[in-house]
Amino acid sequence: NAGVTQTPKFRILKIGQSMTLQCTQDMNHNYMYWYRQDPGMGLKLIYYSVGAGITDKGEVPNGYNVSRSTTEDFPLRLELAAPSQTSVYFCASSYKPAGGQEETQYFGPGTRLLVL
Amino acid sequence: GQQLNQSPQSMFIQEGEDVSMNCTSSSIFNTWLWYKQEPGEGPVLLIALYKAGELTSNGRLTAQFGITRKDSFLNISASIPSDVGIYFCAGPSGTYKYIFGTGTRLKVLA
Numbered sequence: 001n002a003g004v005t006q007t008p009k010f011r012i013l014k015i016g017q018s019m020t021l022q023c024t025q026d027m028n029h030n031y032m033y034w035y036r037q038d039p040g041m042g043l044k045l046i047y048y049s050v051g052a053g054i055t056d057k058g059e060v061p062n063g064y065n066v067s068r069s070t071t072e073d074f075p076l077r078l079e080l081a082a083p084s085q086t087s088v089y090f091c092a093s094s095y096k097p098a099g100g101q102e103e104t105q106y107f108g109p110g111t112r113l114l115v116l
Numbered sequence: 117g118q119q120l121n122q123s124p125q126s127m128f129i130q131e132g133e134d135v136s137m138n139c140t141s142s143s144i145f146n147t148w149l150w151y152k153q154e155p156g157e158g159p160v161l162l163i164a165l166y167k168a169g170e171l172t173s174n175g176r177l178t179a180q181f182g183i184t185r186k187d188s189f190l191n192i193s194a195s196i197p198s199d200v201g202i203y204f205c206a207g208p209s210g211t212y213k214y215i216f217g218t219g220t221r222l223k224v225l226a
Contacts, residue, residue: 004158033213035216040218041218041219042120042204042216042217042218042219043159043204043206043216044216045213045214045215048213058213059215090158090159092158104149104161104164105149105161105214106161107158107159107160108158109156109157109158110156110157110158
């Protein structure tokens with residue numbers, strides 16, 4: 001298993017440009033998450049999904065969009081990049097059985113985004 | 117909203133020393149997670165705690181779920197240079213989400 005993979009690893013955007021951060025997991029996890037981590041800070045939840053076709057906002061969703069058309073993929077879309085979106089973005093996934101407790105979150109290696 | 121406060125924010129220690137850090141919440145948790153993040157990598161789960169008072173070890177790491185359910189502690193014994201990194205606590209926020217602390221940055225001097 002590759003686990004959680006993210007592409008690209010690093011990207012520079014100009015203000016107003018758009019891009020999609022890709023996230024794929026091969027563990028058949030039903031839950032997937034997008035976090036951002038600003039320098040010296042913890043992780044802030046942007047969006048999450050509890051299964052294909054189901055997404056919901058986290059703590060800091062403004063300026064982002066997500067979709068979950070398959071179990072494996074959970075792309076994050078930035079439509080109009082702003083300097084405030086300069087950050088490191090982490091995707092994570094986990095498995096929660098029906099009626100059971102959510103298991104460990106596995107994180108990808110991150111995408112470093114710089115908006116100038 | 118819920119907040120997780122970690123202390124200390126950073127630590128510089130000598131190799132071989134023991135390390136203690138803690139995490140406090142403004143609300144009660146039924147799960148505590150401890151992660152380690154190395155430079156340029158995503159967080160990796162170290163220990164998960166599911167019961168108040170629970171004490172769990174993973175090698176040289178030991179974590180405890182506080183009796184009040186509002187705090188948790190992580191200890192590292194006999195630190196080595198590869199222990200360097202940022203240690204995060206995390207707890208559930210609602211049914212599907214987790215919140216993370218701001219991290220404790222550990223540097224080990226050989």
